[in-house]
Amino acid sequence: MNPILVEATRGGIVESAHRGALAIVDAHDRVVHALGDTQRPVFARSAVKVLQALPLVTSGAADAFALTDEELALACASHNGQAQHVATAAGMLAKAGLDESALECGVHWPQHEVAQRELAASTTPLSALHNNCSGKHAGFLCVGCLMARASGRDAREFVRGYVRAEHPVMREITAALQAATDADLSQAPVGVDGCSIPTFGIPLTQLALAFARVATGVSLSAERARAAARLRAAVAKAPFYVAGSGRFDTRVMQRLGERVFCKVGAEGVFCAALPEQGLGVAIKVDDGNNARAAEVVMAAVIEALVRLDDDERTFMRCLSDVTLKNWNGIEVGALRATAGLRAAFVAER
């Protein structure tokens, strides 16, 4: 039974509560902090996009197509579907000689409500570029195009079906994920992700280990260690592209820069690399709630572990103890990290 990590209060009582588990691990696979069941396989979903983007750099595709920081950040993104995200994804595909018709992620309206309304009021057609995963898929397609070039094959034909587990592109992505997590993915539970690629069930401790490796480079091959550092630096320089306006990941990395690399996934999964501490973080909220539960947990983790000045501490506290207001702007309650969650870090500070 996992502990309650986040509470929503109203009228002085707890209205709702979120249980979950948390693993914080160093690059030598030592568990520094843990709460709840950290051994159960958890579908990592979009939280591991940075691991899935490693081949984009290690393959040479990032250099071959002269990808910018914005484009590398978008390859790690669950983006809002704002105009800049869409244009950047289109630009990545154009560099590889492709267009949006190569994307196999499916189509959905922009997740950002304002972007959705702006698109609805415009003449721009909705397309797979608006899918929050379009940058990740554009990255996969860049890898595929380079593979096709190397073997003298037609790129457009070669990349078809790249979302399937047995495609050469997806095999590279899965190999990178396996190397980073040390998980035997051939034995792991496997599901289909929202964007149609395989997603693997991996214990939180292994996910946290992978992010400790992203933070430090320890136990990664030299190429993967360099790639991880480059992706972290790109996201720190262009955090808008990893999420977008109003989003937790963007706001935190805009504020804290390279001190934190964090990435939300679906169903309450959230991972982070803390380079200064050499730590990886992996969170899973039992009920799958991201925006109001996993984010609050991550904010409390950052507050407890990352070097912050007073203003930064206040900024993070507003994300770990969130004032809730209603449609008239009246304060109605709070979303807050529980005392139990905060206590997990007290002994070590």
Next chain:
Amino acid sequence: MNPILVEATRGGIVESAHRGALAIVDAHDRVVHALGDTQRPVFARSAVKVLQALPLVTSGAADAFALTDEELALACASHNGQAQHVATAAGMLAKAGLDESALECGVHWPQHEVAQRELAASTTPLSALHNNCSGKHAGFLCVGCLMARASGRDAREFVRGYVRAEHPVMREITAALQAATDADLSQAPVGVDGCSIPTFGIPLTQLALAFARVATGVSLSAERARAAARLRAAVAKAPFYVAGSGRFDTRVMQRLGERVFCKVGAEGVFCAALPEQGLGVAIKVDDGNNARAAEVVMAAVIEALVRLDDDERTFMRCLSDVTLKNWNGIEVGALRATAGLRAAFVAER
């Protein structure tokens, strides 16, 4: 510790899970089924709108303003903000000699994504009429206008501040809620709801009792019993107006008519009256998830307790064991009532 009532599966394993509590009570206050903690105070939120609409009928306002079934259903609604909802709320206000400037519920974009996009692409201004509670508030204002008439006061001035607990209108609403639930609301936790009216913390058993009374009229005053029956009948005739396109409440009542009156509330609260069984139902999902948890629980309750033919049973099963598809239409998992939840009803059937 409340039991797991709903699971989300992917790749053959449970990805996320929702805990909660459930009380099913008859009109003589006998608990027929219960799971989890049914005594903890739960903010009833929008699940009790039908109780809050009783004064609209008992005061004579529904007759004085010749409200239609659609308007009475809207007074009980958390609506989508679709054009018909907005026009109906405006019509109720016009009948009372008011307009949208009297609404104190605040403004938000339509909850229905298609309605939101249509509004964004139109020249219609966003207003408080689009708030999902605008019908409930229009009902409150009808009550207030009749009160003002009776005392010879200016209606527009009299109704100002009607959302406050001490306003004569809100006192009537609270009195109806207290009478139906048998809860002493002067001693109950009180919070501010999304639309700025007070919301009270009430145990699930008391909420379920109130809905058993709505189902049967037992232990309500004769006027309230008639009002409850009239509101149930109005919603059964016009279920689109209690929610809207694609919504659980609308779909279920379109299909099952007067056999079920169900109403979702915020934060995973869900209540229902089952007239043929003489039962009331109250559900609270711990983590506050409505759309994919409280609804699945309610579907399982209806499946277990309501008289259904084979087609109706299949229809309800699709709501209690929901196939999840991704953006490419690929089946990725399911949202389903747990065996533990279904077992709660087996002994009695």
